[in-house]
Amino acid sequence: MAVKRWGHSRRLFIWTGAWTSLVALLAGRLFFIQVADARNYEGHDLLALSVGQRQEQFVVDSGRGNILDRNGQSLTGHTFLGLVVLPPWHPDLQDPNLARLAAILGRPVNQIQSALASMKQPGLLSLPGPGGTSTSIELTDAQAAAVQSLGIDGILPRQVTVRYNNQSLARHVVGFIGEDPNLVTQVYDGRYPLNEPVGKMGLESVFQEDLRGNGPARTLHFYVDGEGRPLPGLGIREATRPDTGLNVQTTLDMGLQKIVESAMDKVALPRGAAVVMDVHTGDILAMASRPNFDQNHIPSGAANYPKNLAVEADFPGSVFKIVDATAALDKGQLTANTPFDCTGSIQIGDGILKCWKVHGHETAEQAFAQSCNVAFAQISMKLGRQNIEDYAKAFGLGQRQGQVVDGRDVFDEEDPGSIFVGPGNALRLLANTGIGQENVRISPLQAAVMAATIAGDGKRPVPRLVMGLTTAQGDPYRTFPTQSPVQAINPAVAKEVGQWMREVIASPQGTGDLLAQAAWPVAGKTGTAQTGQTRRVNQWFVGYFPYDHPRYAIAVDALDISDSSGLRYPEPIVLDIVNALAHLGTTPQTSGAPQSGVGR
Numbered sequence: 263m264a265v266k267r268w269g270h271s272r273r274l275f276i277w278t279g280a281w282t283s284l285v286a287l288l289a290g291r292l293f294f295i296q297v298a299d300a301r302n303y304e305g306h307d308l309l310a311l312s313v314g315q316r317q318e319q320f321v322v323d324s325g326r327g328n329i330l331d332r333n334g335q336s337l338t339g340h341t342f343l344g345l346v347v348l349p350p351w352h353p354d355l356q357d358p359n360l361a362r363l364a365a366i367l368g369r370p371v372n373q374i375q376s377a378l379a380s381m382k383q384p385g386l387l388s389l390p391g392p393g394g395t396s397t398s399i400e401l402t403d404a405q406a407a408a409v410q411s412l413g414i415d416g417i418l419p420r421q422v423t424v425r426y427n428n429q430s431l432a433r434h435v436v437g438f439i440g441e442d443p444n445l446v447t448q449v450y451d452g453r454y455p456l457n458e459p460v461g462k463m464g465l466e467s468v469f470q471e472d473l474r475g476n477g478p479a480r481t482l483h484f485y486v487d488g489e490g491r492p493l494p495g496l497g498i499r500e501a502t503r504p505d506t507g508l509n510v511q512t513t514l515d516m517g518l519q520k521i522v523e524s525a526m527d528k529v530a531l532p533r534g535a536a537v538v539m540d541v542h543t544g545d546i547l548a549m550a551s552r553p554n555f556d557q558n559h560i561p562s563g564a565a566n567y568p569k570n571l572a573v574e575a576d577f578p579g580s581v582f583k584i585v586d587a588t589a590a591l592d593k594g595q596l597t598a599n600t601p602f603d604c605t606g607s608i609q610i611g612d613g614i615l616k617c618w619k620v621h622g623h624e625t626a627e628q629a630f631a632q633s634c635n636v637a638f639a640q641i642s643m644k645l646g647r648q649n650i651e652d653y654a655k656a657f658g659l660g661q662r663q664g665q666v667v668d669g670r671d672v673f674d675e676e677d678p679g680s681i682f683v684g685p686g687n688a689l690r691l692l693a694n695t696g697i698g699q700e701n702v703r704i705s706p707l708q709a710a711v712m713a714a715t716i717a718g719d720g721k722r723p724v725p726r727l728v729m730g731l732t733t734a735q736g737d738p739y740r741t742f743p744t745q746s747p748v749q750a751i752n753p754a755v756a757k758e759v760g761q762w763m764r765e766v767i768a769s770p771q772g773t774g775d776l777l778a779q780a781a782w783p784v785a786g787k788t789g790t791a792q793t794g795q796t797r798r799v800n801q802w803f804v805g806y807f808p809y810d811h812p813r814y815a816i817a818v819d820a821l822d823i824s825d826s827s828g829l830r831y832p833e834p835i836v837l838d839i840v841n842a843l844a845h846l847g848t849t850p851q852t853s854g855a856p857q858s859g860v861g862r
Contacts, residue, residue, distance in 0.1 A: 318384065319481045319484075320346055321481050322480040323480040324423070327473040330732070332511070332729060338426065340426075340427050340429075343400060343402070343403070344386045344420065345401065346420050347386070348498065349381050349416070366412075377396075395428070397428065425558075431520060431550075432549060433557055434568060438466060469510045469731075480502050506734045508734075509731065511731070514546065514548060518547050518548045522536050525834075531820055533820070534801075534831065534832075535551040536550050536706065536817070537707050538814055539723070540813070540815075541717045541812045542747075544714070550572070551568075551572050571819070573673045574675075574705055577800050578709065580635075580787065581698060581788070581802045584657075587630055588716075590641050598625060598627040603636075604620060604634050611689060611690055630763075630787075631771065632772065633789075639693035642692045643689050647682065650681065658711045658715075659704050664725065665726050665742070676707075679703040681701070711723065713815040719753040720753045721747035722750040763785035764785040766787055766805075774787070774833060777833055781841045782809075782844045784840060786804055787805065789802035800823070802817070804816070
């Protein structure tokens with residue numbers, strides 16, 4: 263019996279010893295991790311990570327470089343005196359100091375209380391503005407001093423820099439930034455914090471590495487407990503980092519960009535784009551797309567990102583007749599006085615191609631000015647596929663036109679468009695192609711290059727959007743010079759086509775006669791294209807000005823417009839732009855609402 267008891271006690275002793283040893287080992291390991299090696303456990307500073315888990319921050323200035331216009335004015339990075347709110351430090355919403363704050367801001371106290379109650383994350387105090395949209399409060403120096411004197415915990419007047427606001431221009435060119443852990447991991451190899459906003463579209467994306475710098479330049483830090491309450495004694499601290507990113511300087515002119523966007527919004531362009539280019543250098547001076555978008559609120563998923571329609575190819579309609587006229591004149595198949603008869607339609611094989619009106623007897627130049635489909639169907643069929651394709655390519659159509667920097671396309675979403683898709687020489691194919699239908703797709707950027715080529719005596723400019731990179735102090739870091747133009751078209755032919763384009767505006771029967779009112783003489787070509795959707799059309803104007811001393815090439819399209827609306831959008835937009843530019847030296851003439859003229 264005693265033997266059995268001894269055996270039982272022995273087993274108990276062994277198990278107890280084993281468990282005691284295991285617990286001792288675990289305790290020792292925990293001591294090693296938490297105390298002895300806390301600063302360098304498997305390459306991690308556990309003390310810093312522990313504090314970091316309780317640390318929150320508000321970025322006052324991201325340190326990201328700005329995107330500038332050609333004169334150094336910023337298209338990003340609006341700096342002002344704002345009110346930073348740190349939610350864990352919220353005061354009692356009935357605090358009498360809030361009434362004093364409201365008085366300083368000239369706002370009802372209930373607006374302040376409502377805004378504070380809705381804030382769950384650190385941010386800028388925003389209050390309802392005109393139209394009901396909330397905008398960040400911007401303080402004067404006197405207001406900032408008065409707010410500071412109130413000493414309200416968690417409400418701090420600070421000079422802050424926001425990337426975008428509701429006045430931002432060239433949004434489709436600039437693009438936007440946002441948090442994207444997958445992008446950081448897959449594209450940037452995890453070199454940034456996963457929650458750091460990165461460029462996701464436009465120049466913000468293309469020049470992400472140049473713009474970023476080494477992280478936030480100014481931040482407010484504070485510490486909270488497990489319940490999100492401020493930790494006593496630690497307070498709010500401000501940290502600065504001097505190493506900011508580079509600036510990207512574009513060829514855009516902010517003043518002209520504003521003129522272009524105002525002209526588009528004046529006629530409430532529903533969908534379309536505009537490009538203004540320097541005829542001689544190829545510098546893109548303005549580029550805008552509609553509908554516009556809020557850079558601070560982007561739908562999730564790349565498929566839902568806004569499209570820069572200035573580099574998106576679509577049916578051009580009759581503006582493609584510039585290609586036909588150039589080719590036929592250069593090949594000796596046409597003169598200005600070559601006669602045509604338009605009865606309103608033409609039989610091609612077993613089909614009929616219709617014109618937008620009966621033009622009767624006309625010369626080739628008149629057919630161009632009046633945009634006669636019957637005449638240009640015949641011209642195109644005589645030219646043949648190879649000639650059409652060759653001259654289209656000479657103008658830069660059917661290929662990407664955007665600038666390339668270090669192997670990066672500055673328009674990463676640019677659509678090269680097309681002239682012909684697949685084989686074929688059927689007369690109907692040639693006729694439809696010649697009037698800018700069938701498989702023809704061009705972008706406003708390509709159209710502006712085509713207009714600049716005519717204006718420049720046949721020299722095709724190479725478009726440039728980015729002039730270079732500069733430091734935060736404005737010193738040059740890298741320069742991307744203009745490239746020499748290509749002599750793509752016979753100068754004499756380009757000059758004659760330019761005269762035809764002038765008749766589009768100057769002739770009383772010209773389809774662009776509205777622009778005869780412009781303060782500067784304009785040359786151009788209108789277009790209206792079928793889209794394949796019932797009673798929906800694309801409207802275009804492509805041209806240059808001043809006609810006698812060309813400086814600006816312009817292309818405007820309005821996409822997917824109802825052909826029963828009775829409105830044309832491109833010409834009123836162009837008229838406003840020309841007059842605004844002419845006003846820099848002369849008195850402009852005003853334009854009205856969109857004019858009728860669908861089908862031209």
